[in-house]
Structures are given as C-alpha cells and as structure tokens.
Amino acid sequence: MVASPDSRAFDDPGVFVEIPLVNQIRDRVRAWRNGGYPGVTGVTKRLLECWNDLEQFGTRQCFFCQIKEAETLIWLTRRLRPTVWGPIPRPTSVRFSG
Secondary structure, eight states: OBOOTTOOOTTOOOBOOOOHHHHHHHHHHHHHHHTTOTTSOHHHHHHHHHHTOHHHHSSOSSOHHHHHHHHHHHHHHHOOOHHHHOOOOOOSOOOOOO
16 A cells, blocks of 8 residues: 555555565465465474464454464565475566555
C-alpha cells in the first residue's frame, strides 16, 4: 500500500501496489509449510507446530500474520535446499508511483 496522491489524512486507505516478488515468496513459504517445514531443526519445527496448534492452547497465542511473518523469516534464513525451492529472484527495480 502506498498513500493516495495528495493524501494528508492518517486514515488514508492508500493504493494497492502488487509486488510480484512478495507473491512468489508467499507461494514458496506456503508450499514449505504444507510440506511439513523441511530443512529446519527439530526445535524450530516444534516451535512452528506449537504456534499453529489451537488444541494445545485453546486459543491462538499469536495473530495469524505474526506466525506467517515468522515462518517467512525462518524460510528466508534457514532454507537449506535452494535447488528444491529455487533461488529468490532479485527485483530489477521497485517503483512506487503515486
């Protein structure tokens, strides 16, 4: 999201700008999650499973977006098999126009 042109309001809904690289990473993290988090340590896997286990706590201890962000960070820093998941393409440029 970027601010609307000439915005001065704190509650400006902004303008949605799709970033293809972000969508590619989301797809890969989703596939990694659905595959059981391959390539992580046992401790990391237990932590990820614990965060997603509603039966253990009765209610979620973290917001879903916090869990997704943690998963993304772990995937980015711990992915041990880049040949399976593929390299992350580097964006040539990211431009926000308003």
